[in-house]
Amino acid sequence: MSLDKNDYEEKRNFIRMFVDAKVTITDPKTGQVFEGDSKNLSGDGVMFITEHKFDINQKLSVDIRSEQSKLAPLSASFEVMRVKQLDDGTYEIGGNIESVK
Secondary structure: OOOOOOOOOOOOOOOOEEOOOEEEEEOOOOOOEEEEEEEEEOOOEEEEEEOOOOOOOOEEEEEEEOOOOOOOOEEEEEEEEEEEEOOOOOEEEEEEEEEEO
């Protein structure tokens, strides 16, 4: 099956970039801080792996800092849209970037 550009429409507004960086997740309601590893990043979303389960629609702050000096750090307000428990007991958290700080 060939995909002609007229037969296929990208469902996302932005392309995902795979990012290997540490994520610091803060719950603004409690001030609790959690650690995670980023999986990918797009213009309006982030996916990361963490040991803590978050709730759908939960508001968080995320800080992504790469050890590569070429990548600028990102601090953003984030809303959880997807939570998936992985086989190893960790959680894959995906959501929307609401604003960049």
